[in-house]
Amino acid sequence: MSQKTYYSQGSSFPATKPGVLRIYSMRFCPYAQRTRLVLNHKNIPHEIVNIKLKNKPDWFLALNPLGQVPVLQIDDKIVPESTADCDWLDDVYPENRLQSADPYRRAWDRVLTEYISKVSASFRGALLSNDPSEIQTNIEGVKKHLQFYEDKLKARGDGPFFGGSKPCIFDFMFWPTFVRLPFIAIIKENPAANIDENEFPTLETWAKAMKELPAIKDDGFDIERQAKFFRGHVKGAPDYDMFLGK
Ligand SMILES: N[C@@H](CCC(=O)N[C@@H](CS)C(=O)NCC(=O)O)C(=O)O
Structure with a gap:
């Protein structure tokens, strides 16, 4: 196949x-x-x-x-x-274990995963609205939720990953949402909608470390391609075959 x-x-x-x-x-x-x-x-x-x-x-x-x-x-x-x-x-497949052996940390990894829905709700709210003030409110929402993750990661203090020196499951749960955030500026064709990574220095260090992981490098995520797919998707005509073989 x-x-x-x-x-x-x-x-x-x-x-x-x-x-x-x-x-x-x-x-x-x-x-x-x-x-x-x-x-x-x-x-x-x-x-x-x-x-x-x-x-x-x-x-x-x-x-x-x-x-x-x-x-x-x-x-x-x-x-x-x-x-x-x-x-x-x-x-x-226990090799490269991703769930923490510490039950408290493991519980919090699950809490952090649940909270991703808050980021996604503001993200989608910004993407799908055409009302400038609603878009701005949702961008502020995304930032507020990022600040939550910035604070949690900083408090753990053993980064760069949420898992410490190695990634945990939450790192991989959060990455696909995080990496799509520049979508707002691309889809709205408004550079001002870009979220400035400098506002979240701990997350910025995290993102740099994530990008170095072989799994992330091999994944070959491309925001422009993703945006192109998304434009078709919201029009009800997703092109699933886009960029196949490239
Ligand atoms: N809670 C699910 C969400 C999965 C989900 O929403 N997948 C979307 C694609 S990104 C889907 O399959 N949607 C079905 C559809 O579009 O009909 C999970 O975490 O796996």
Whole structure:
């Protein structure tokens, strides 16, 4: 199977192979990116099946009635939801452990993960609004939430990562959201909407360290390509095949 093929309604189910881990993904999805990053960081062999989310195959809906990517599958085990996926991967493939052995820290990593929805809500609010004052309020919201993460990371004091000298699951949960923040300025064609990294020096150091991780480098995230996909997506015409093979 080519990892560059997308599967849509009417396609036949690509047969699984015994013992081969598979991720159902979509290249531009931040949640699927979380799971792909963890797979790559932990060097877990896997195959990728890309799904056209606007036109999902029936067999995909049977696998995950929520109809969302990512989903992991190995033999008769199926795990949807990026957070569950990544915890499960970390337990089954313990090399490069990502969950803290300290229960308190582990609990807080989960809290930090939950709070990402606050960043995402303000981010989406800014992206989807055409009202300048609403956009500005949402940009302020993003900044307020970033300040929360800046303070938490600084308080941990053992960075550069939220996991300390090595990344933890939360680092990979947060990255796909964080790395998309320049979208607001790109989509709104307003450089003033850019979030100045200097305002968040601890997060800036974190971002530099994250960019050096092989899993992040290999992922090849490109904000301009992502923005191009997003423009099609909001018009109801996502081009899933965009940049395939490039
Ligand atoms: N809570 C889910 C969210 C996953 C999600 O929203 N995925 C989107 C793509 S980015 C999706 O599959 N949407 C289904 C659709 O567009 O129909 C997770 O963390 O895995």
